[in-house]
Amino acid sequence: MSKQSAHMIVLGNEKGGTGKSTLAMHIVVSLLDQGKSVAVIDLDGRQKTLSRYLENRQQYISKTGAGLSCPESAVVPQSSHQDMKQRQQEEQDSLQVALDQFQSDVDFIVLDCPGNDTWLSRLAHAMADTLVTPMNDSFVDLDLLGQVDARDFQVKKLSHYSDMVWSSRQLRSVGGKPPMDWVVVRNRVLSVHSHNKQRMDAALTALQDRIMFRYITGLNDRVVYRELFPKGLTFLDFKKVQEASKTKMAHVATRYEIRQLVEGLRLPLD
Ligand SMILES: Nc1ncnc2c1ncn2[C@@H]1O[C@H](COP(=O)(O)OP(=O)(O)OP(=O)(O)O)[C@@H](O)[C@H]1O
Numbered sequence: 001m002s003k004q005s006a007h008m009i010v011l012g013n014e015k016g017g018t019g020k021s022t023l024a025m026h027i028v029v030s031l032l033d034q035g036k037s038v039a040v041i042d043l044d045g046r047q048k049t050l051s052r053y054l055e056n057r058q059q060y061i062s063k064t065g066a067g068l069s070c071p072e073s074a075v076v077p078q079s080s081h082q083d084m085k086q087r088q089q090e091e092q093d094s095l096q097v098a099l100d101q102f103q104s105d106v107d108f109i110v111l112d113c114p115g116n117d118t119w120l121s122r123l124a125h126a127m128a129d130t131l132v133t134p135m136n137d138s139f140v141d142l143d144l145l146g147q148v149d150a151r152d153f154q155v156k157k158l159s160h161y162s163d164m165v166w167s168s169r170q171l172r173s174v175g176g177k178p179p180m181d182w183v184v185v186r187n188r189v190l191s192v193h194s195h196n197k198q199r200m201d202a203a204l205t206a207l208q209d210r211i212m213f214r215y216i217t218g219l220n221d222r223v224v225y226r227e228l229f230p231k232g233l234t235f236l237d238f239k240k241v242q243e244a245s246k247t248k249m250a251h252v253a254t255r256y257e258i259r260q261l262v263e264g265l266r267l268p269l270d
């Protein structure tokens with residue numbers, strides 16, 4: 001019997017390299033671990049980071065026979081058609097094909113957007129039940145949400161990205177869909193307590209009231225998040241694979257922070 005529509009988790013922002021694909025991979029593996037069925041749609045047809053991560057996982061499974069789960073996945077390429085309208089139509093059609101393939105069969109679809117403003121990214125934002133926007137703990141990254149006064153943290157101006165999310169929300173509302181939950185995730189957080197961290201808290205608090213997101217602390221800045229890509233693994237897999245012998249206390253802390261991140265997203269798991 002086919003299920004209700006899948007819950008759509010979109011990883012998006014308009015800044016490169018903040019951790020969208022890394023967080024996407026960890027969210028996917030965590031959901032699979034919890035017995036959920038998940039499909040991945042990669043909208044970054046140029047870099048294909050998440051698809052490459054998953055290919056590496058498949059190869060690792062074939063080589064080692066490890067009992068790891070893998071999601072179904074598809075890449076939606078950007079169209080190269082000269083005419084903008086035709087280009088948009090082609091991309092919309094390709095996205096629809098991918099959605100039709102998965103939508104009624106899985107609990108969650110995770111869509112990974114590129115770090116710039118594309119038509120596919122806009123389409124994905126308009127269908128996000130949960131929008132996950134990673135940002136590094138820096139005032140440079142904060143600008144992707146809006147400008148905040150450095151002294152009193154008053155919001156001075158919203159960014160193009162925040163405006164785009166606002167339009168996506170309106171589109172959802174017109175379409176009779178429930179409101180999107182927009183979660184800004186602080187990624188690559190430094191474990192040391194710093195003045196910058198406190199100021200980021202104040203600025204994000206000012207912004208969240210104005211543009212209706214909630215922010216959570218995501219992953220610490222750890223080399224380990226970069227190391228496992230070639231094997232297609234995350235720390236959540238370590239109890240099931242041979243690498244388990246290398247588990248140290250730091251790895252326990254890492255797994256804990258990944259779990260906290262996914263819990264913070266408040267996804268419908270029942
Ligand atoms: N918590 C973390 N600690 C350390 N390194 C990280 C962390 N999160 C991401 N990285 C590294 O930061 C880089 C960018 O991450 P990622 O590719 O996930 O970002 P992205 O937002 O998907 O980028 P793009 O916009 O180009 O698609 C990668 O080298 C990744 O390994």
Ligand SMILES: [Mg+2]
Nearest residue numbers: 020021044049
């Ligand atoms: Mg990416």
